Amino acid sequence: xxxxxxxxxxxxxxxxxxxxxxxxxxxxxxxxxxxxxxxxxxxxxxxxxxxxxxxxxxxxxxxxxxxxxxxxxxxxxxxxxxxxxxxxxxxxxxxxxxxxxxxxxxxxxxxxxxxxxxxxxxxxxxxxxxxxxxxxxxxxxxxxxxxxxxxxxx
Amino acid sequence: xxxxxxxxxxxxxxxxxxxxxxxxxxxxxxxxxxxxxxxxxxxxxxxxxxxxxxxxxxxxxxxxxxxxxxxxxxxxxxxxxxxxxxxxxxxxxxxxxxxxxxxxxxxxxxxxxxxxxxxxxxxxxxxxxxxxxxxxxxxxxxxxxxxxxxxxxxxxxxxxxxxxxxxxxxxxxxxxxxxxxxxxxxxxxxxxxxxxxxxxxxxxxxxxxxxxxxxxxxxxxxxxxxxxxxxxxxxxxxxxxxxxxxxxxxxxxxxxxxxxxxxxxxxxxxxxxxxxxxxxxxxxxxxx
Numbered sequence: 430x431x432x433x434x435x436x437x438x439x440x441x442x443x444x445x446x447x448x449x450x451x452x453x454x455x456x457x458x459x460x461x462x463x464x465x466x467x468x469x470x471x472x473x474x475x476x477x478x479x480x481x482x483x484x485x486x487x488x489x490x491x492x493x494x495x496x497x498x499x500x501x502x503x504x505x506x507x508x509x510x511x512x513x514x515x516x517x518x519x520x521x522x523x524x525x526x527x528x529x530x531x532x533x534x535x536x537x538x539x540x541x542x543x544x545x546x547x548x549x550x551x552x553x554x555x556x557x558x559x560x561x562x563x564x565x566x567x568x569x570x571x572x573x574x575x576x577x578x579x580x581x582x583x
Numbered sequence: 584x585x586x587x588x589x590x591x592x593x594x595x596x597x598x599x600x601x602x603x604x605x606x607x608x609x610x611x612x613x614x615x616x617x618x619x620x621x622x623x624x625x626x627x628x629x630x631x632x633x634x635x636x637x638x639x640x641x642x643x644x645x646x647x648x649x650x651x652x653x654x655x656x657x658x659x660x661x662x663x664x665x666x667x668x669x670x671x672x673x674x675x676x677x678x679x680x681x682x683x684x685x686x687x688x689x690x691x692x693x694x695x696x697x698x699x700x701x702x703x704x705x706x707x708x709x710x711x712x713x714x715x716x717x718x719x720x721x722x723x724x725x726x727x728x729x730x731x732x733x734x735x736x737x738x739x740x741x742x743x744x745x746x747x748x749x750x751x752x753x754x755x756x757x758x759x760x761x762x763x764x765x766x767x768x769x770x771x772x773x774x775x776x777x778x779x780x781x782x783x784x785x786x787x788x789x790x791x792x793x794x795x796x797x798x799x800x801x802x803x804x805x806x807x808x809x810x811x812x813x814x815x816x817x818x819x820x821x822x823x824x825x826x827x828x829x830x831x832x833x834x835x836x837x838x839x840x841x842x843x844x845x846x847x848x849x850x851x852x853x854x855x856x857x858x859x860x861x862x863x864x865x866x867x868x869x870x871x
Contacts, residue, residue: 489780501772501780508789529777566785569810573782574770578804579713579743 434459437535441482443510443559451552454545458538463531470511470526477514477522478540483507486532490524503570504529513560515539600837603643603688604630608681609663614749618714619679620655620667623687631661635696636721637828637856641836642666643688647677651833651851653718654692658725664689667717667749693836695856697722697800698826703732705824706792710811712741712783712803716749718828718855719802723753727761737764737790741783741807744769745776764791783807787814794819802828809867812859825859827866846871 435456438444444452462481464470470481470488481488488511490503502524505511511534514522520543546553606623613619625632634640634654643649650672656665670679681687699722707726711719726736742748748767758765766786768779779786784807799815801808808827815825831843831850838852845854846865865871 487779499774501774501776503781504768504779506779506789509785570782570785573784573806573810576806577743577770578806579741579747579770 434461434535437482437484442508443482443563447555448551451549451555454552455537455542458542459535461533462536463533464528466528466531468528468532470528470532471522473522473525475522477512477520478538479536480510480512480515480539481537482535483509483511484533484535486534487529488532489527489529491527492524499525499527503567510560510563512539513564515543516557516560600690600693601835603641603649603690606664606687606689608683608685608687610683611681614667615747617671618667618669618747618749620665621678621681622656623664623666623689624662626686632664633661634658634664634692634721636699636725637696637718638692638694639718639833639836639855640664640666640689640691640693641833642674642678643690644674644677644681645686645688648674649688649690649834650674650678651693651836653828653855655717655720656724658721659728667714667720669714690836693851695854697828697856698798698858699725702798702824703729705733706735706737706797707733708737708739708787708790708792708797708799708815708820710739710783710787710799710801710803710808712807713743713747714749715803715807715828716740719800720750720753722800723757723763727757727763730761734796735764735792736762737792738766739783739786739790740765740767741803742767742769743771745772745778766790782810784810784814787811787818797824799825800828801826805830805867812866822860822863823858827857827859827862828855829857829862830855 438456438459439452483505485507488505489501491499491501494500511526546556605626607626608621609624610622611619636658639651639653641649642652652666652668655667668675670676709719726733754765757763768781768783768786772780797820799820801811812825829845829850831845833851834840834842836851838849843850
């Protein structure tokens with residue numbers, strides 16, 4: 430079965446109940462991409478003008494720390510969204526994203542989408558609602574990591 | 584393999600459940616720098632060991648004290664009893680010093696068990712964190728012996744760091760041999776680690792199982808289980824197909840002393856394995 434971009438986007442949980450009138454615009458902002466293993470998808474400090482749906486593979490979100498080197502804070506896999514720095518100023522990546530395996534994804538032109546969201550606040554709200562949910566989940570996960578729940582306390 | 588699951592819940596080898604049975608340490612194996620598995624054999628060599636996955640024993644280090652420890656061994660073996668524990672308290676630190684040939688007291692097995700035979704024909708998703716994998720190891724032994732009775736089996740396991748992962752060799756072997764989907768994640772890792780980084784709960788969203796025909800077994804820190812339940816609910820797994828192993832301060836293991844009270848019941852007697860809909864009103868509440 431051939432999955433068109435629109436089908437893939439429509440079936441992704443991120444776009445569950447997304448208003449029909451915006452789906453064709455969203456689809457117009459998307460294209461398929463592939464990255465080889467150990468490829469930097471983006472680098473800390475660069476303009477954050479895209480976001481990604483990972484369709485296959487694995488991506489490490491990491492930061493280079495002096496004396497520790499590249500340190501992974503999180504990995505993302507199939508079905509997950511990579512990148513939300515495009516949502517808020519200064520629209521620059523806060524981390525590096527590097528593939529740990531060959532990775533297929535949909536990349537979205539967030540610069541174009543950002544401009545459209547400014548024009549159409551209904552679309553902007555729908556997008557922000559969904560990204561807020563992702564940001565909340567990532568914050569929860571980070572808090573659990575900080576709690577060191579498997580730690581060595583009695 | 585004998586399916587002990589089909590039998591009644593074992594209630595210990597001794598007529599009086601308050602009297603420990605004498606066992607001898609046969610072997611001690613380091614799992615990580617602070618976690619070890621020791622194999623025990625009955626001093627009375629004729630006794631047959633029988634337990635159900637999920638049950639626990641009270642282990643008595645003479646002169647130090649008694650602690651509840653989940654059974655981590657193969658339920659098909661009737662001659663050896665295995666427990667995996669972390670050396671964190673007075674008793675477990677003393678236990679860590681035991682050597683082959685030393686004696687230890689054992690009361691048990693006690694408590695409820697994972698619903699394995701009741702739920703065959705379904706997908707199984709097993710979610711564990713840290714030392715919480717130990718009470719699920721008998722489940723994995725059981726499932727691998729009866730692999731054909733279940734559909735997909737997915738193990739999601741979170742550990743602190745790669746060096747804290749328990750039963751590494753067994754997990755690798757089972758993954759290769761028995762069509763077991765294993766996803767391990769660690770909270771932090773050095774650059775050489777090629778696996779997942781992050782907590783275990785987000786793995787639920789992308790794990791390959793059919794929520795409408797899945798049973799979930801959870802064991803780990805309570806906060807981890809809270810978030811895992813939320814993720815399972817998002818996927819649509821019903822409450823009556825989520826099972827959790829709860830941990831409380833168990834002392835007598837018979838429901839007499841009240842130390843492990845949890846809501847209207849006692850973890851030692853009514854648990855440690857609960858079906859989620861039975862504890863949903865108290866789960867996650869402090870001082871319950």
